[in-house]
Amino acid sequence: MPGPRAALRRIATLCAAAVLLAAPAAHGATLLRDADLEHALTEIAAPVLRASGLSPAQVDIIVLRDDTLNAFVTDTTRIFLHSGLIMKLPDAKSLQAVIAHEAAHITGGHITRRTENMRAARTAAGLGMVLAAATGAATGSGEAALGLALGTQGSALRSFLGHSRAEESSADIASIRTLVQAGIDPRGALEVQEIFLGQEALNVGRQDPYMQSHPLTRDRFRATQGLVAAARVPETNDAAADYWFLRARGKLSAFLRAPGWTLGRLGDSGSRDIALMREAVARHRQTDLPGALRAIDGAIALRPKDAYYHDLKGQILLESRQPAEAARVYAQARGLAPGNAQVLGGLGRAQLASGQFKAALATLEEARGRDWADPRILRDLSVAYARAGNDAMASEATAQRYALEGRMQDAGIHAKRAVDLLPRGSAPWNRAQDVLDASERAARKR
Secondary structure (H helix, E strand, C coil), X not given: CCCHHHHHHHHHHHHCCCCCCCCCCCCCCCEECCHHHHHHHHHHHHHHHHHHCCCCCCCEEEEECCCCCCEEECCCCEEEEEHHHHHHCCCHHHHHHHHHHHHHHHHCCCCHHHHHHXXXXXCHHHHHHHHHXXXXXXXXXXXXXXXXXXXXXXXXXXXXXXXXXXXXXXXXXXXXXXXXXXXXXXXXXXXXXXXXXXXXHCCHHHCCHHHHHCCCCHHHHHHHHHHHHHCCCCCCCCHHHHHHHHHHHHHHHHHHCCHHHHHCCHHHCCCHHHHHHHHHHHHHHCCCHHHHHHHHHHHHHHCCCCHHHHHXXXXXXXXXXXXXXXXXXXXXXXXXXXXXXXXXXHHHHHHHHCCCHHHHHHHHHHHHHHCCCCHHHHHHHHHHHHHCCCHHHHHHHHHHHHHHCCCHHHHHHHHHHHHHHCXXXXXXXXXXXXXHHHHHHHHHHC
């Protein structure tokens, strides 16, 4: 039987996965959960959501790791963006135009006809299957994935994510009105549509998913041109939105593109602190710990109260096998952003890797309480429960994680184990039973 040091090394190895670059699930969509990225998108989206009549505190902007261009809504509480779309858009106003358009689908009631889908997306099993359908990843077919999850018929994009031309026209009108009311340049909407012009002539297999769920025609583009021409254009752009857009795009590209590519383009970062953050990521990916720490410390010196630069430093240290120091830095990040689930998740991960098992379990449960849809938190929570000897809760957390990744067969195995061990009717038992029911429905449809 291995000694304590060997056990700690194994746990450190398990917990030192990249925070932003979560490994793609074998069958499901990969959520990019990152405190800095999500904060940046929240800052960008907040004025748009308020102007559209939605609460920024009740609508999450979530990123899927996917090089294709797409954005969609699953219910009234989430807007999903593909990483490829964020990196393709030229500026903040174009991203705000995308968010305004998706918000218009929410406020216009365009997703209320998908009542069952909306209900399902509020559980781990339902959301996992819906995301698998959205990316066509659960079985290699979005249609099949959605059929397993919800028993729907026809194309997944048409039946769940797709919008009619009338809905698109309505969303265009509402989104331009929203942008103007928020004081945002509505020409960003034209920048978005110009990216997709001409794709209607391509066969479906070559089109970006956005075109399949948001049909764009020349007539619609000309109508948007008319709306923008008649709208009031602000004299200046929102400097804060521009900063957060550059930061979000810069962090995504630093993690998703080759380190050499990033290091050769630091001058395009828009500000010194963003350049240093991008350099830190690139150096870290080259396993240059001194260089990475020197760069992130430079960014922190410029923005000492920025929780998310401390969060990145904690990630770098944890993935460089320095969990105790990582926990100390993550604790600083938590002090600066005490309610952030991803920061809490990083702290719990570092505590777990450094052998602080009791503290890790408490931190990770707090993180799950704030965000149940983060597979990384659930992965670490299952390890913490296993270390504490609580096999029932370890299986429940594992079942939830696999469900979020669309791996329903694996999720069902762990859910059955949890249901057999947990007190009947308890909250964890109910979560496990939900996953078990979904996995059994999926099995019947195979």
